[in-house]
Amino acid sequence: MSAPPLRPAPATTAPAAPERAGRNGAGSSRHGPSPELAAFGAGRGEPYVRLLAGQDMASLSLRGADGSSHRLDAGSWVRPAGEADLTVIDRATGPLLDVGCGPGRMLHAAGARSLPALGIDVMPHAVERARQAGGLALRRSVFERLPLEGRWRSLLLLDGNIGIGGAPALLLRRCAELVAEGGQVLVEVDADADLAVVGHCTLVDDDGRESSPFPWARVGWAAAAALASDAGLVVVEHWDAAGRHFVRAARAARTTAMREARSAIAASASSTAQMTASAMP
Numbered sequence: 001m002s003a004p005p006l007r008p009a010p011a012t013t014a015p016a017a018p019e020r021a022g023r024n025g026a027g028s029s030r031h032g033p034s035p036e037l038a039a040f041g042a043g044r045g046e047p048y049v050r051l052l053a054g055q056d057m058a059s060l061s062l063r064g065a066d067g068s069s070h071r072l073d074a075g076s077w078v079r080p081a082g083e084a085d086l087t088v089i090d091r092a093t094g095p096l097l098d099v100g101c102g103p104g105r106m107l108h109a110a111g112a113r114s115l116p117a118l119g120i121d122v123m124p125h126a127v128e129r130a131r132q133a134g135g136l137a138l139r140r141s142v143f144e145r146l147p148l149e150g151r152w153r154s155l156l157l158l159d160g161n162i163g164i165g166g167a168p169a170l171l172l173r174r175c176a177e178l179v180a181e182g183g184q185v186l187v188e189v190d191a192d193a194d195l196a197v198v199g200h201c202t203l204v205d206d207d208g209r210e211s212s213p214f215p216w217a218r219v220g221w222a223a224a225a226a227l228a229s230d231a232g233l234v235v236v237e238h239w240d241a242a243g244r245h246f247v248r249a250a251r252a253a254r255t256t257a258m259r260e261a262r263s264a265i266a267a268s269a270s271s272t273a274q275m276t277a278s279a280m281p
């Protein structure tokens, strides 16, 4: 991907509101105004709903405004947790919050290890499937009020979910707020360590069915580490498994020394943590 001019994502801008007809008010969020933008893969040809409805799809692609495309292994979302997923569960402690849980394979994997887990997702079909599979799931945006705020021991942002809302800095700050002191955020990141792009894209299936545009982001591990530091998290581990990449970011106790160290890190990291506004993906 060619590098467009740097433009930091505005930190104070509310994340794109997923469509939430009905409950809790459409797109309502207590973390700022919510523009009426589509959620991940929603609208038009509804490729994501078709996947959730059980259509046989091995992959979906993110398509950028410039026609570029990035394949997603969407088939894995509707299969049981795989080898790479289990490396995340190996590091998790409960209670665990799976943000953007989709049909809930991680909830199932957590349950198999007796970890108490809750999934949240804005897509009703996803929540329904997660519940049918025996998971505990709520139809809720990560930016809305949630149970156990500040008390989750582990929070998952997998399958590219660092892209939720197209505002990764804001999302990581929200995640830091949700986890307990000493808790951790487990994030799947892009293979390209320094990638940090935000923009609008659509989701397209192999038959060309395309969603409405929605805001999204892609972030590599080095860029995620800088953003995490700004959010009050410290990346303590980076690993890869079965071709996927992850970071583990811990929320430390907010001592004065920590706050001072964090400001110093944030000052030096902010130069590398700038998000590039891009024709996603």
Ligand SMILES: C[S@@+](CC[C@H](N)C(=O)[O-])C[C@H]1O[C@@H](n2cnc3c(N)ncnc32)[C@H](O)[C@@H]1O
Residues within 6 Å of the ligand: 018, 039, 040, 077, 078, 099, 100, 101, 102, 103, 104, 105, 106, 120, 121, 122, 123, 126, 140, 141, 142, 143, 158, 159, 160, 161, 164, 165
């Ligand atoms: C890339 S898919 C991830 C799939 C999922 N992790 C799985 O295991 O199937 C992104 C997911 O995030 C959900 N999502 C999008 N915006 C969200 C938000 N603001 N809060 C919670 N979930 C959201 C989407 O509905 C979708 O299920």
